[in-house]
Amino acid sequence: MSRVLVLLCGLLLPAGLAAAVFKCIGPQGQHSYQDHPCPADHVAHTLHGGSFSLVTREPYQLRALQDSRQQTARQAGTLQQEQAKAQQLRQRQLVQQRKHCSRLHNRHHTLQRQLSRSRSALQTQRLQSRLASLSKDLHDAACPS
Template sequence: MYRFLSPLICFMTPLVLQAAVFKCISPAGQHSYQDQPCPADHAAHTLRGGNFSLVTREPYQLRELQDSRQQTAKQARAMQQEQAKALQLRRRQHVQQDKHCRRLQARQQTLQRQLSLSRSPLQTQRLQSRLASLANDLHDAACPP
């Protein structure tokens, strides 16, 4: 039985390998695909190649769409992380500025107390000069009055 089966397969293999698909376009513009040559009044395109599939590109397009959405989501997360870092940095700078202002204001109060207790004109003049310089520092640091 195998003796008859193997020649049969050998004879049928070239028939399968020679298969071609004909794309026929009718005069009305309708497309049809067939395994025989097109009629004379139809425009013909012979499609050669190995495997023809009825699968459309929709799964690939869906995958590309999903990939682009994932990229967009990654970019959005990266932007959110950058914004969070920037906000954290601004908060840290604000806290440091508040500390600096409190130190300057505490120094100003100390100098004002010393000025009220000063007895010599020279010491009063020096304290007033330091207070004026400190007032400039407070203004430069944009501390609230």
């Protein structure tokens, strides 16, 4: 007999726990929780059994969450802008380096032509010295051959 009573209590207990709970928000914003429906001038949220572990977000919490997301988006946008500026700077530096290398190569070819046409030993020695200096500049600027 006691086993039947325990079994009956076990079957009826969950039915009592599954009752609905009403969250009522009054006209001035006050909150109340009750087991019967809210009055007509209150905003009602019905909480069913099993959903008590869910967190409902109040409007101020939603605004804070939206503000946080907007701030994260702004930070991501700022980071992208900084990365774009850095990329533009790298590209400008590359263009300047190419121009510099081009000028050095042109000067090197000019000196080689002058060296091939030189007539005196003194002029040849000076041109060779300039070519050596220019070759060092080309190497220091990391210009491709």
